[in-house]
Amino acid sequence: MIPFLDIQKINVRYQKEFLKHFEQVLSKGNYILGDYVSQFESEFATYCGTTYCLGTGNGLDALTLILKGFIELGELKLGDKVIVPANTFIATILSVIHAGLEPVLVDPDESTFNLSEKGVKAALHNDIKAIIVVHLYGQVSEMNEISELAKTHNLLLIEDAAQAHGAQDGLGSTSGNVGHAAAFSFYPAKNLGALGDAGAITTNNSELYGAVGKLRNYGSSKKYQNDSIGFNSRLDELQAGFLSEKLKYLDTDNSKRRQIALRYNNEIKNPKVRLPIVTHLESHVFYAYVVRVEDRENFRDYLLENGIETLVHYPIPPHRQNALKRFKHLNLPITDAIHKSVVSLPISPVLKDADVSKIIETVNAY
Numbered sequence: 001m002i003p004f005l006d007i008q009k010i011n012v013r014y015q016k017e018f019l020k021h022f023e024q025v026l027s028k029g030n031y032i033l034g035d036y037v038s039q040f041e042s043e044f045a046t047y048c049g050t051t052y053c054l055g056t057g058n059g060l061d062a063l064t065l066i067l068k069g070f071i072e073l074g075e076l077k078l079g080d081k082v083i084v085p086a087n088t089f090i091a092t093i094l095s096v097i098h099a100g101l102e103p104v105l106v107d108p109d110e111s112t113f114n115l116s117e118k119g120v121k122a123a124l125h126n127d128i129k130a131i132i133v134v135h136l137y138g139q140v141s142e143m144n145e146i147s148e149l150a151k152t153h154n155l156l157l158i159e160d161a162a163q164a165h166g167a168q169d170g171l172g173s174t175s176g177n178v179g180h181a182a183a184f185s186f187y188p189a190k191n192l193g194a195l196g197d198a199g200a201i202t203t204n205n206s207e208l209y210g211a212v213g214k215l216r217n218y219g220s221s222k223k224y225q226n227d228s229i230g231f232n233s234r235l236d237e238l239q240a241g242f243l244s245e246k247l248k249y250l251d252t253d254n255s256k257r258r259q260i261a262l263r264y265n266n267e268i269k270n271p272k273v274r275l276p277i278v279t280h281l282e283s284h285v286f287y288a289y290v291v292r293v294e295d296r297e298n299f300r301d302y303l304l305e306n307g308i309e310t311l312v313h314y315p316i317p318p319h320r321q322n323a324l325k326r327f328k329h330l331n332l333p334i335t336d337a338i339h340k341s342v343v344s345l346p347i348s349p350v351l352k353d354a355d356v357s358k359i360i361e362t363v364n365a366y
Contacts, residue, residue, distance in 0.1 A: 011193075011195065033237075043244055050204050058198065059183055059199040062185070068215055070130070072215065083123055093105070124149070138284055161182045162185035166285050181203040185198075191253065264289055264356075276290055290345075296342075303366075312344065317336060
């Protein structure tokens with residue numbers, strides 16, 4: 001069986017380093033906001049090309065804290081509206097709601113699955129105060145065009161880069177450094193994954209850095225002195241060290257993902273299977289390689305019968321979820337069509353060439 005993603009095989013490569021780090025953390029006895037967190041924050045900020053990085057408990061918290069931070073700074077106020085892509089993972093939308101803001105769901109571009117300048121422009125009105133772009137599946141959104149819109153209309157531009165560690169825009173800027181702030185998830189299945197929940201915020205805004213630094217730690221900058229209504233969302237020492245070790249190899253792993261994606265692009269020749277539109281192969285990090293098939297379940301069953309696991313990112317769009325039923329009236333035809341037809345093929349830095357060949361042959365035989 002070719003698994004969709006073998007996380008154990010990905011992480012066992014670092015077993016020696018992980019065990020050494022565990023022993024160091026255990027011997028130091030400092031488990032919260034210590035040296036290893038500071039080290040990773042510095043390394044990841046440098047990697048993204050930003051001035052600041054703040055570790056958080058997870059990616060949802062990272063997005064929520066960015067929005068809460070801008071509220072603390074007076075750049076957003078409760079009830080302000082925020083544009084989000086309608087086809088994102090639900091966490092993007094939940095962050096807006098948790099922050100006391102109102103999400104405005106916008107259909108994506110049908111070819112890239114990301115927000116487009118056209119879609120954002122059509123949704124703009126006076127109540128919109130921010131845009132959250134999602135670099136879905138590891139491909140950076142049309143940031144140049146959307147950035148210009150944000151500047152023209154004085155809007156905050158926030159990146160949900162949870163699937164885009166190391167991805168770049170068309171001009172060479174790394175995700176995490178193409179908006180006012182960015183949120184990352186280090187969920188274990190991500191390109192840069194922890195061994196548990198973890199997240200981070202990157203920004204060049206010193207005021208936001210200060211505000212979020214307090215908010216993630218009970219609203220406190222000094223022990224037992226609380227300046228704001230805060231949260232408890234901190235990257236812990238153990239996960240920070242694991243991430244520092246894996247960060248060294250992120251570009252190499254992303255390159256392997258691109259190689260597999262290139263083979264899929266060039267060698268899958270089945271008219272029943274629509275391949276993803278890739279605007280810049282060299283800057284895409286392929287968190288997921290997503291094709292579209294009309295009879296999705298039949299296609300997935302066929303691959304499974306032939307020993308190949310697949311996944312669906314994501315079977316139910318946010319506006320069709322019970323949790324967000326107040327949005328069910330929205331007319332979002334592209335989002336609905338995407339969620340009915342997408343299938344993710346296996347792709348990872350530990351996938352063997354022979355397995356890639358079998359996947360291609362099986363897809364072509366469908």
